[in-house]
Amino acid sequence: MAQLRRPPGGRDARIMLLAQALDRAGTGVWAAACVLYFTFVLGLDAGQVGILLGASGVAGIAGSPLAGHLADRFPVRSLLIGTHLLRLVTLCLLLVVTDFALLLPVVAVTHLGDRAAKTLEMLFATRVAGDRRATYQALSRSSANAGYALGAGLAAIGLAVGTRGAYHVLILANALSFLVAAALVWRTREPRGRGLVTAPAPAPAPAGAAAPQTAPAPAGPSPWRDRGYLRFVLLDIPMNLDDSILGIGIPLWLVSHTTAPHELIPAFLVVNTVLVVVLQLRVSAKVQGPRRAAGAVALYGLTTLVCCVLLAAATGGGAWAASAALLAAAVLVTAAELMRSVSSWELAVSLAPREARASYLGVAGMAQSVQKSAGPLLLTGAVMAAGPAGWIALGAAVAALSLVQRRASLRRLDALAAAPTPTAAAAPA
Numbered sequence: 001m002a003q004l005r006r007p008p009g010g011r012d013a014r015i016m017l018l019a020q021a022l023d024r025a026g027t028g029v030w031a032a033a034c035v036l037y038f039t040f041v042l043g044l045d046a047g048q049v050g051i052l053l054g055a056s057g058v059a060g061i062a063g064s065p066l067a068g069h070l071a072d073r074f075p076v077r078s079l080l081i082g083t084h085l086l087r088l089v090t091l092c093l094l095l096v097v098t099d100f101a102l103l104l105p106v107v108a109v110t111h112l113g114d115r116a117a118k119t120l121e122m123l124f125a126t127r128v129a130g131d132r133r134a135t136y137q138a139l140s141r142s143s144a145n146a147g148y149a150l151g152a153g154l155a156a157i158g159l160a161v162g163t164r165g166a167y168h169v170l171i172l173a174n175a176l177s178f179l180v181a182a183a184l185v186w187r188t189r190e191p192r193g194r195g196l197v198t199a200p201a202p203a204p205a206p207a208g209a210a211a212p213q214t215a216p217a218p219a220g221p222s223p224w225r226d227r228g229y230l231r232f233v234l235l236d237i238p239m240n241l242d243d244s245i246l247g248i249g250i251p252l253w254l255v256s257h258t259t260a261p262h263e264l265i266p267a268f269l270v271v272n273t274v275l276v277v278v279l280q281l282r283v284s285a286k287v288q289g290p291r292r293a294a295g296a297v298a299l300y301g302l303t304t305l306v307c308c309v310l311l312a313a314a315t316g317g318g319a320w321a322a323s324a325a326l327l328a329a330a331v332l333v334t335a336a337e338l339m340r341s342v343s344s345w346e347l348a349v350s351l352a353p354r355e356a357r358a359s360y361l362g363v364a365g366m367a368q369s370v371q372k373s374a375g376p377l378l379l380t381g382a383v384m385a386a387g388p389a390g391w392i393a394l395g396a397a398v399a400a401l402s403l404v405q406r407r408a409s410l411r412r413l414d415a416l417a418a419a420p421t422p423t424a425a426a427a428p429a
Contacts, residue, residue: 019184021147026177028151056111057373063115068362083117084182091175138284223363235405236367244375258322290350294409296343301402307332308395312388
């Protein structure tokens with residue numbers, strides 16, 4: 001609580017944390033209600049709902065690089081207000097749009113705005129928090145998870161009523177969260193440095209020297225031509241699989257392959273939310289700096305491997321043994337999430353050239369979006385179809401790739417340290 005009252009970045013960071021918490025509370029309301037709304041209120045079948053959610057996931061992939069590209073050219077604060085207002089409009093359209101062909105672009109644009117907003121929030125944070133961005137990231141995740149849990153709890157009230165009017169109230173609650181978040185962001189000040197994320201302080205001029213003429217900043221290198229950074233982003237996709245394992249893999253594995261009671265499923269979300277809120281700041285304090293973040297990537301792989309082994313073992317015992325194994329797996333995948341949430345962003349910032357970090361971070365944000373689209377298909381179509389051996393193979397693959405990611409990140413950090421002004425033509429591999 002003391003950190004929340006005095007976060008890195010001061011007043012602007014404090015306002016942004018509140019805006020994020022309200023945004024996520026509204027998102028939690030909609031996430032808990034959207035599938036039921038599409039099914040029972042609009043009358044869509046399972047195939048149509050799947051297409052809607054799949055299209056939204058694909059649109060979300062474009063949100064992060066688009067936000068990063070625009071942040072190199074326009075103020076982050078204005079862009080973030082724009083994404084909040086965009087989602088406000090699309091959520092209100094859901095109140096009147098019932099045709100499936102019209103729902104597709106509305107839901108897709110909403111999700112694109114979600115991903116763009118998350119990237120812009122972190123760009124804002126890394127500018128105002130500076131070198132203490134890991135601490136801010138921990139505070140952000142703690143407050144966002146608390147907001148998300150609050151929103152899901154509020155949604156339960158509307159779902160219990162179950163009428164069309166109750167669902168419309170939930171949609172309006174989410175839209176209201178975007179409006180309030182936009183108003184809060186409007187109260188902040190634009191952080192210094194367009195495209196630099198953390199603006200460098202200008203060197204003091206010698207006494208009596210004439211003020212130098214300011215030349216226009218040259219265009220920074222393109223992340224799409226930087227093979228070393230693209231390799232990092234590609235390897236970061238499996239480093240986000242904890243999200244799908246917790247939300248989809250563990251519940252479906254419980255239902256289809258174990259004798260554990262179905263009533264245990266909500267406990268996984270409770271365990272995850274409580275541990276993230278309580279431990280995120282402590283974990284972040286131990287993963288300060290890019291080299292420690294690279295070490296945390298290897299720990300992520302090891303933790304995920306042990307989690308997958310427990311899931312494979314959950315099929316071999318009775319209900320009590322299966323329940324214990326699944327709960328332990330939920331704790332381990334949450335531990336992996338805690339490390340990933342710090343290491344992934346820290347490395348994304350540190351491995352990017354300083355003069356074009358906004359564009360680079362936008363591309364880095366694609367890793368999470370791609371995982372959200374491909375991760376569920378991987379788990380349901382390949383891992384669980386192969387049985388316990390599928391989980392062990394997945395854990396071993398993630399652990400091996402985490403070592404590759406760690407080694408590649410350390411090599412790039414060394415190259416960046418040796419070349420203080422990298423260019424697009426000679427970006428370190």
